[in-house]
Amino acid sequence: MSARKDQPMTLLLGIDLGTSSVKSILFDPHQAKIVATAAQEYPIDKPRPDRAEQNPEAWWQATVETVRRVTTAADRSRIAGISFSGQMHGALLLDAQGQPLHPAIIWADQRSAEACQTLIETVGAERYAAVAGTLPAAGFMGPTLVWLAHHQPDLLDRTHKVIFPKDYLRLRLTGHIATDVSDAAGSGVFDIRRQRWA
Numbered sequence: 001m002s003a004r005k006d007q008p009m010t011l012l013l014g015i016d017l018g019t020s021s022v023k024s025i026l027f028d029p030h031q032a033k034i035v036a037t038a039a040q041e042y043p044i045d046k047p048r049p050d051r052a053e054q055n056p057e058a059w060w061q062a063t064v065e066t067v068r069r070v071t072t073a074a075d076r077s078r079i080a081g082i083s084f085s086g087q088m089h090g091a092l093l094l095d096a097q098g099q100p101l102h103p104a105i106i107w108a109d110q111r112s113a114e115a116c117q118t119l120i121e122t123v124g125a126e127r128y129a130a131v132a133g134t135l136p137a138a139g140f141m142g143p144t145l146v147w148l149a150h151h152q153p154d155l156l157d158r159t160h161k162v163i164f165p166k167d168y169l170r171l172r173l174t175g176h177i178a179t180d181v182s183d184a185a186g187s188g189v190f191d192i193r194r195q196r197w198a
Contacts, residue, residue: 009077009078009080010028010029010030010078010080010081011026011027011028011029011035011074011078011079011080012026012027012028012029012079012080012081012082012083013025013026013027013067013070013071013079013081013082013083014026014027014082014083014084014085015063015066015067015082015083015084015085015086015169016084016085016086017059017063017084017085017086017087017165017166017169018086018087019044019087019106019107019108020041020042020044021039021040021041021042021062022039022040022042022059022062022063022066022169023037023038023039023066024037024038024039024063024066024067024069024070025037025070026070026071026073026074026079035070035073035074036069036070036071036072036073036074037070038065038066038067038069038070039066040061040062040063040065040066041062042054042055042058042059042062043058044106044108045103048111050109050110050111050113051105051109051110051111052105052106052107052108052109052110052139053102053103053104053105053106053109054103054104054106054165055103055104056092056100056103056104056165056168057100059104059165059168059169060168060169060172063169063172082173084166084167084169084170085166086164086165086166086169087106087107087165087166088107088164088182088183088186089106089107089137089139089140089141089164089183089186089187090104090105090106090107090109090139090141090144090164090165091104091105091141091144091145091162091163091164092104092105092162092163092164092165092167092168093148093155093156093158093159093161093162094159094160094161094162094163095158095159095160096160098161098171098177100168101155101158101159102155104165104168105139105144106139106165107139107140108139109138109139109144110138110139111138111144111147111151112138112139112140112143112144112146112147113138113143114147115136115138115143115144115146115147115150116135116136116137116138116143118146119136119142119143119146119188120135120136128188131191131192131193131198132185132187132188132189132190132191132192132198133185133190133192134185134186134188136188137188140186140187140188141162141164141187141188141189142187142188142189143188145162145189161177163177163179164179164183164187166183167179167183181195184197
């Protein structure tokens with residue numbers, strides 16, 4: 001379908017992976033108008049009181065559904081860009097084929113609380129914060145990886161990549177693993193001064 005001369009080509013698609021739902025929005029920047037929105041919920045699994053996990057496939061299916069719903073409102077060929085936002089922190093462990101090895105351990109997970117204290121005692125709070133820009137906190141990627149190294153080393157041994165929750169959607173849509181500096185800086189394993197993984 002071709003656009004009319006008075007109809008600009010550009011639409012923008014936004015996808016937000018929240019803790020309890022994914023939200024998608026289709027926006028027309030030329031008219032400063034929201035074309036359509038949709039949301040789809042998914043659960044947080046709590047196999048133990050200190051755990052908070054989610055199934056990445058539930059995120060993906062919710063994303064597919066919300067994008068389908070918002071794009072029925074317009075010509076898909078007009079979509080010029082996609083933007084991702086989402087729950088920060090957490091860790092999703094992937095194998096060499098990019099497949100999840102375990103449910104995602106999200107920001108609300110508290111299993112790594114003791115690992116945070118170990119990191120402070122081992123590295124020192126001031127030194128850790130100077131490199132990471134933050135102190136370790138349960139649910140952050142760094143302490144979660146320390147916890148896994150002590151409690152599930154076999155899982156960590158099989159892990160090829162560790163990504164943030166929203167970046168799984170990017171991987172599924174594009175085939176590429178990438179993140180942004182904001183998420184990286186909040187992980188506890190990113191050197192904020194050198195702008196690289198520590």
